[in-house]
Amino acid sequence: MNPVQNIQSDRNQARRLKDSNADVCFLALADANGKASVRTLVLRDINDNRFTLFINKTSPKWQAFTDGTGHELLIWYASVQRQYRISGSIQELEAGIVKSNWLRRPTGSKYLDYVYEELGNQSSIIDSRDILTDKINQLKKDLDAQSMQSPPMVAGIELIADRIDVLDLNNQDRIHDRRLYTYDGGTWTSRVLIP
Ligand SMILES: Cc1cc2nc3c(=O)[nH]c(=O)nc-3n(C[C@H](O)[C@H](O)[C@H](O)COP(=O)(O)O)c2cc1C
Structure with missing residues (x-):
């Protein structure tokens, strides 16, 4: 199973159900001193394993990205009762795409x-x-x-997911289903976790 396709179909369902989280995500970062911070961001496109965000390079979050000190994206759709914790590498979006989106x-x-x-x-x-x-x-x-026109410090980034932890709360007995998906060699592999 491809967990990114699952996120896309859950997101569509969350939109239909008017879930206030349908178009956002929560980005956690660690800085060079290990200080953690978390913020809400609009989650733009999801294409293949790529999750697009728009930020400003003057924010301290840009420093955390360039230092590579640690990041994780969290999605929680209450309407479908699933949480996704997503990690992977960060890539800056091409300037032309940022400019046209900014308009x-x-x-x-x-x-x-x-x-x-x-x-x-x-x-x-x-x-x-x-x-x-x-x-x-x-x-x-x-x-x-x-x-x-878009000023120079506007940036778009893609988180290219290679690890997605899915917690599904839909089991009636509260024994939740939790799986860790890892992406390697072009395919996703899943392992069951103790929830
Ligand atoms: C619903 C919602 C959507 C947001 N979307 C964005 C966004 O797409 N990009 C962004 O930089 N900040 C967005 N923010 C603001 C961030 O949560 C945060 O306050 C801001 O980016 C400053 O964070 P920093 O401490 O990392 O500089 C959003 C906040 C909310 C509540």
């Missing part, structure tokens, strides 16, 4: 991406929210949203 971002998000270039890194501390809103107002005056 479809909501206007507010586009201005925020400019804020990261001009005011400060994503997740950095500022003295007040007014500094942020003043900057946004100034950008809105200076730049027409329709003609904005």
Whole structure:
């Protein structure tokens, strides 16, 4: 069985069932000091073993990716009662794909991406929210949203999965089904885990 196909069909079902997690995932990272952090991200395309995310390189998460200090993606669809924990290598998306995707971002998000270039890194501390809103107002005056292009620090990444831990809570007796899928030589192999 291919666990990625399972994720895709669960995701489609989660969308039909209006699951609020249908289009998101949770990305855990460790930094060079071993400090863990986790955040919600929109999960874009899932193609073959590739899970696409859009982030900003000014965020500390980019450093964690480039340092290779550890990452794992988690998907939980309450509507279908399955959790997926996904790991694998990280690859940056081609600039052309990032640019064309960026044009479809909501206007507010586009201005925020400019804020990261001009005011400060994503997740950095500022003295007040007014500094942020003043900057946004100034950008809105200076730049027409329709003609904005993706700034250089916008990035897309693909997590190329080679390990997926699936926890299925659909057994009535609470003896959950848990399997570890590993990808090697073009095929997925599954082993049963104690849940
Ligand atoms: C529903 C939802 C979707 C989000 N999608 C993204 C996203 O696609 N990309 C992103 O960089 N941050 C996204 N965020 C914000 C992140 O969770 C996080 O706050 C931000 O990226 C800063 O994280 P950092 O500490 O890694 O810099 C989303 C948050 C929520 C609640």
